[in-house]
Amino acid sequence: MTDSPTPESLGRELEERRQQAAEAGGADRIAAQHKKGKLTAGERIAAFLDPGSFNELEPYRAHRHTAFGLDEQRAPGDSVITGFGRVHGRMLAVYAQDFTVLGGSFSEVQGQKVARLLDLALDSGVPVVGLMDSVGARIQEGVYGLAAFSELFWRNTQASGVVPQISVMLGPCAGGSVYSPGLTDFVIMTEGSSHMFITGPKVIETVTGEKVGLDELGGAGVHNSISGVAHFAAPDEHSALALTRQLLSYLPANNAEPAPRIPPADDPHRMDARLDSLVPTDPGEPYDVRAAITLIFDTDTFLEVHAQFAQNAVVGFARLHGAVVGVVANQPMALAGVLDIDASDKIARFIRFCDAFNIPLITLVDTPGFLPGVREEHGGIIRHGAKIVYAYSEATVPKLAVILRKAYGGAYIVMSSKHIRTDVVYAWPTAEIAVMGAEGAVQILYADKLKDRPDREQAERESVEAFRREFGSPFAAAESGHIDDVLHPSETRPKLIAALELLRDKRVPIRPRKHGNIPL
């Protein structure tokens, strides 16, 4: 005869079950994870969320497979922890792959748990954060494992543009499963411990003979600076999680919510005199556009995205009088601030994120144009550069632009000009708005005339000067209405704040269509 259960015994059993689920991978695996300097899935969630705010879902789900000894390796919750909780008081959905259970392998159950979480997040309109640490598909489950992450890809795509999705890479992520982070809005990689690739070093060596290490193939450095797959690099897990919290503070919970605004902490009327001398009057001298961003927007609010990738463009989030904005700028300090293939991709993707999530765009223009060269043309700069035009033209959020210095030719048009429906365009007195730079223009316009002149150099210089007088200031463009006003640089902050206030409730009717066809 067994004792009938009492409330106490039932409560005890629940506590025991919870304890088992929390240590699902076993003490040895947990110790191994710690030895690598890595936190466990549960510790990561605790470090990431507001204290005590986590609500786990399906902690007892276990797999049903028996092949290759899998029936001996059943753990409550399987290889992922899913649930919801708060960051800065705001609700979101989070999942963490549990490396201590079968290497965090992507299993049927992991797929079902994560899919359910995404469904819930989509219905509730909250962001989804994935803490990734997995060896890849669970091979022993055969096609069930493949089906599992395919379900995730489909949901990542359905959620795209509806709720923000962030992937935090805290371990390996290889093979097909890389497409989930690849589909999400932001990828944050931990230096040293995280790697992403479709095929690993061993396969590459067998197939192509190339010898390459894990880090040089798919480490945080590579994906942040060369491939552009990752948007942020963090030196360790805790800073990766802190960065994710910081990033979330700039994002609305979903596409129906306005971008977050906080009580302004900075003076809206601040006019920093340093801006007036920031841009060198010599058009050949570079400067750091991030200095302009720092001085215009609310102090210490700029969070640069893709900071190491295509550094000739700068994109990121900032606050302007407490309201979140997306900043896009050319960077004269890197590659003269040219637009090239990578910069085009970087700018276009950022614009589309901001537009999808109601974040106004502010563009600071200073670019000598698209980078000339066979490499760029053959690489499809037409296709890539078109993405910038497309993204700006498609965007219906408030759009403001300031031309700091050079705005030439095609680059002038694509960088948020009035012609592609930027709402308000300002220029600084140093602005040059022209079809091309003065020297180049004179070569084309007067080549024949100048060719036989004995005083050719002198005449050329005079023509360049004449061209500069015509187009080397913003006033020609101001006379024709192509820009709205010319500002002292120090006036930029209050002027942008006022324009943003005007446009706060901007509404643009959107023609029904299945979707556009952005050149990819």
Add this chain to the structure above:
Amino acid sequence: MKQKHFKVFLDGTEFDVEVQAVDEHGLEVLVNGRTYKVEFEDLDEPHPAAPIPTFSPARPTAVAVAGPLRAPMPGDITQLLVKAGDDVTAGQELLVLEAMKMKNIIRSPRPGKVASIEVAAGQSVNHGDVLIRYEDPA
């Protein structure tokens, strides 16, 4: 302002704030047991001498910096700022590449010793041309 002791709520977090001293230059406050000095700035008198903020170049990565330094874009070398045998630090200015009518300062992606300089001032370079070799191949 007579009251000296406040409870401040910021993003849901509670701070216990006690003003300890105040004059025209600033104040001293005790926040959750720690003392902070707050300085007032006269906004009618901006400080024109304040420097323009600077940023360190983005951290170079192990892979991006392997091998010799190559031209990041086509242009003309106008100035060499180091010579063979020099020890250089990461971020140090190595040469000036004029491209798109702009002076582009090319910095060292990593620390090392310059083995050789493969270009001369006045020379045109193409994308990917070797500019500088380092002694250690890393």
